[in-house]
Amino acid sequence: MSILVDPTPQQAPADAHAEASSPRGPRDSRLSRTGAMLVMGVFTVYFLVPLWWLLVASSKTPGDVFTTNPLWFADMRLGENLGELFAFRDGLYLRWLGNSVLYAGLGGAVATLIAGMAGYALAKYRFRGRETIFNIVLGGVLVPATALALPLFLLFSKIELTNTFWAVFLPSIVSPFGVYLTRIFAAASVPDEILEAARLDGSGEMRTFFTMSLRLMSPALVTVFLFQFVTIWNNFFLPLIMLRDQSLFPVTFGLYGWNTQLNQIPELRTYVLVGALVSIVPLIVTFLSLQRFWRNGLGAGAVK
Amino acid sequence: MKHITTVALTALVSSLTLAACSSGAGSTEAAPECAPADGPVTLEFTTWIPGIEDVVAIWNDANPDIQVEVQTGPNGNGGTYQNFFNQIEAGNAPDLGQIEYDAIPNFRVQGGLVDLSGCEEVMAAKDDFVDWTWSQVTLGSEGVYGIPQDSGPMALFYRKDLFEKAGIEVPTTWDEYRAAAEKVRAEGGYITNFSQTDINQFAGFVWQAGGQWFGNDGDAWSVELASDTSVDVADYWQGLLDDDLVATHPAWTDEWNNAYNSGEVWTWVSAVWGANSIASGAPDTAGSWAVAPAPQWNEGDEAAGNWGGSSTAVLTGSDHPYEAAKFALWLNTSEEALTALNAAANLYPATKAGLELPALKEGVDFYGGQAIYDVFADAAQQVVPDFTWGPTMTQTYSDVADGFKSAATGAGTLAEALESGQQKTIDALEAQSIPVAE
The missing domain is CATH 3.40.190.10 (Periplasmic binding protein-like II)
Structure with a gap:
C-alpha cells in the first residue's frame, strides 16, 4: 500500500511556484521533471484513449461505428442512443445498473464494516488463537475468488439459494484483504491509551468502536470500501455461475450476455457500447467523491 | 477454473x-x-x-x-x-x-x-x-x-453488382469458384474470407461434401477429422490460401465487417442467418448483394451444408x-x-x-428485393443427412482453430491442422474415458 507510506505533505504543491518554493525535498532538475511528466502523459493518454473511443463510439449509429473515424464524432446521437438503451426491454439495463449499485454499494459497505470490526478486534484484543485466525484470513487473500465460484455454487445449490440476490451478495461481503489492511491500520492509528481512557470513562466496547475507533480508522475503511466496491462491480464469474434470472443480473454480466448475441441481433452492438460507457460512470463517481476522505485521512495522519 | x-x-x-x-445401440433400455x-x-x-x-x-x-x-x-x-x-x-x-x-x-x-x-x-x-x-x-x-x-442451411452470398461489372459468371461448382477467385483477385478483391477462427464454417463445407467428422456405432466413437473428404476440402482451401486468393480476417471482428463493407471481399458461403450479419456489418453495400445456391463439388449436384x-x-x-x-x-x-x-x-x-x-416468402431490400429465403428453403432440404458431432466439440474447435490460424499465416497447412485436431480429440475422449473405436 504505497499510499500509506507516501510521505508527501498534503498541502505542498498547491502554489504556482512549486518548483522554487517547495519546502522540503531535493530540488528537481528541469530534465527529470519533464521526463516524469512525459511518462505520465503517455500513460494518461494510454489509459484515456479507450475511454475516449468508447464515448465517441457510443454517440454513433451502428453503421457509422465501422465507417467513420473511430476517434472522432460523426452524428451526435448519444442522447438518442441513451434513450433507446434505457427503454430497451422495459428498462432492463437500468435494472442491471441498479443491481450492480446494490451488490457493490451495499456489499462493499457491509464488507467494510465486517472487515473493520475483524481487523480492529485482531489488532486491539488479545485472545487465544489470534494469530492463527489472522493467518487463516491472510491465506484467504491468496485464493482467487474465481476458484471459489464453483464450490460456492454447489454449496448454494444445497441450500437452494442459487439464482437469488443472496447468491451474489453473501460471497461479496467477505474481504480478507480488508481484514488485513484494517488490522495493520488499527494497530498503528488507534492508540491503546485512548481505548483505556474510554474504558475508564465507562464507554462500552461497542460504543468505543463505533464512536471513536471507526473514525480513527476511516482512511483504511474508505480504502477497503473502494477496493471492495470495484471488486464486486467487476466480479463477473460469480454472477455468471449463480444467476439465471435476467432481472438479477449485474450490469457487467448483462452486457456480456448481450455481447455474445451480436451475431444474431446486431442492433445490440450500440446498446453494448453505450451500456459499457454508462456502467463506468458509477465507478468514477465513487472514486472522485471518496477520494477526498481518503486524502484527508492520510494527511491528518501525516502531519500529526 | x-x-x-x-x-x-x-x-x-x-x-x-x-x-x-x-x-449400446438398439438398446432395450426403455425411454422414461x-x-x-x-x-x-x-x-x-x-x-x-x-x-x-x-x-x-x-x-x-x-x-x-x-x-x-x-x-x-x-x-x-x-x-x-x-x-x-x-x-x-x-x-x-x-x-x-x-x-x-x-x-x-x-x-x-x-x-x-x-x-x-x-x-x-x-x-x-x-x-x-x-x-x-x-x-x-x-x-x-x-x-x-x-x-x-x-437450422442454418448454407448458400452463396455474392456481390451481384461487382460480379456483373467485372463480367464474371456466378460460380456453381467449387472449380468455377476457384476460377472466379483468380479473376476477382485480378480485379483487386478477394472472392471470400476464409474464417480461420470459426471452424463451424469449415465444418459446414465438409458437411456439404458428404464428409463426417465423427461416428458413433452405439459402443464407441470414431474420430474422422482427417478423413479423406475432410482433407480434400482442406486441400481445396489450402490452395486458395497458398495463392493469396482469399482474405484471412478473423471472423466477427470490425476488420472483417469492414472487408465486406468496403467491397474488398465479394462472396460469403454462409448460413441463412448470415443474411443479417452482412446487412448489419456492411451497411454501405445495401442492395448490391444476391444469394445463389452454394457451389457444388460435382456439377449438377444440389448438396448443401449447414452452419x-x-x-x-x-x-x-x-x-x-x-x-x-x-x-x-x-x-x-x-x-x-x-x-x-x-x-x-x-x-x-x-x-x-x-x-x-x-x-x-418476401423479397428482402438489402438483397435487391430478391426472395432470398427461397434459396435457403431449397438448401434446407438438400442438407446432407446424418452429419455427426462429437462429444468434445469445444475442445475440437479450439484445437483445429489453432492449426487453422497458423495455416492462414503460412505456418503449416489446413490438413495438418486436421491431423493434429484428430489426435488431440482422441486424447481428449480417452482422458474422459469415452470409448474410442480403433
Missing part, C-alpha cells in the same frame, strides 16, 4: 459413459415415461434468444396450467453450457434448455438430456421436421434428445418432461411461434412447414 470444472465433471462423465455404453402431471406446473426455460420472452408470453396466455419462465443469459459457449453442466450436477437445472446441435452429443454423453422418445406427441411430430434436423437430435439412436428449433442451429432439450432433473416436451413442440412447430421467433431473432425454422412461412 475451467480446468477445475473439467475435473469435477470427468468423474461424473466416466460413470455416465459406462451406463451409456452398456446399453412421459406422463402428464396432475396439477398446474411451472417450467423453467433457459435460452439466449433475444426477444423470446414475447414468444413465450403467447404460450403462457393460452396455457394457464403450463406456465413457462424464461431465463436468458450469454450464448452456449459463452457460459450457459457450463452452467447447465454445473446445474445438472447440483440437481437444479432448468426444465428446458437451448442446446446447439453440435453440443447435443456432449450433453448426451454426460447424461444431461432426457430421452423424449416415450412421449407420443414427440414421436408423432417426427415427420414435421426436415429429416436431417431430426437426426441431429436422435444421434442415430432410438432416443430423442431434443426438439429441433432452427448452426439449435434444439430445445429437456434437461436431466426435470420433473415434468411431458409438459416440457409439449411446450418445446409448440415453440418449434406451431406457425405462430415460428413466425414470432423469426420476427424476434431471425430464427430459421427446422420444420418443413416452417420453410414456407409467409414472412420467408
